Amino acid sequence: MKKSQELNKCQNILDNVLKGYLGMLDRKALLQQSIMQANPMINQLEPNLLSSIKTIQDTLYVSLLIDIYAWLFDESKNSSNLSAHKLLEKLNRQDFKSILKNYFIKPPTTIPLDNNADQSWHQLYKTKKLEEFQIIINDCQKAYKSFLESEVGTHIKSIRDKLLAHKDGVYPVQENGHNIGEAIVAMEEMRIIVLLLNKLIQKCSYPIEEMEEMATKNAELFWQHMLYT
Secondary structure (H helix, E strand, C coil): CCHHHHHHHHHHHHHHHHHHHHHCHHHHHHHHHHHHHHHHHHHHCCHHHHHHHHHHHHHHHHHHHHHHHHHHCCCCCCHHHCCHHHHHHHCCCHHHHHHHHHHHHCCCCCCCCCHHHHHHHHHHHHHHHHHHHHHHHHHHHHHHHHHHHCHHHHHHHHHHHHHHHCCCCCCCCHHHCCCCHHHHHHHHHHHHHHHHHHHHHHCCCCCCHHHHHHHHHHHHHHHHHHHHC
């Protein structure tokens, strides 16, 4: 595979992973707001409403962890099902790191007004971007390793397998030793990893804050309506 083709393929994979993360924001916000707004009121809620809330929480937990596994950890070689795991594997390959580094530090096209000045500017740009490249790639690998070694990361595959095994029935989260807050923590870890990968492979930051704020606002309105009407 040509260098440009391999890089383009990685960018396409990352685009899909990023879309996957954005598609999970509403569910994450709904689960997070349920913890913040509903859980403190558990003793005041009618049994039927409490049962419905727990069902919503368990369903959100299950769907989030399954998607997090799919987008971050899935080792499938199927071209239609590639996850960030494939990209992070590539970061350990020296030849790919070299391709990525050359792409990352390449100066933007400029109009040469003065050849000497242009060469000097290019060299300063490359030096600065090389330092940035090393920091981002180290942070990305560290964040992924930290997630893998965390309590949730260590058990996420077995949790996911158990969740799928119960897909035709009810999976009692707390009775199986899980905490719904694990999904929020895992989403926050996924956010860090995906945004670092985006800086590295797309050379840009993705403005997701507005979408996160909107998801939170909608979730707040939902739970306020659910609990106070």
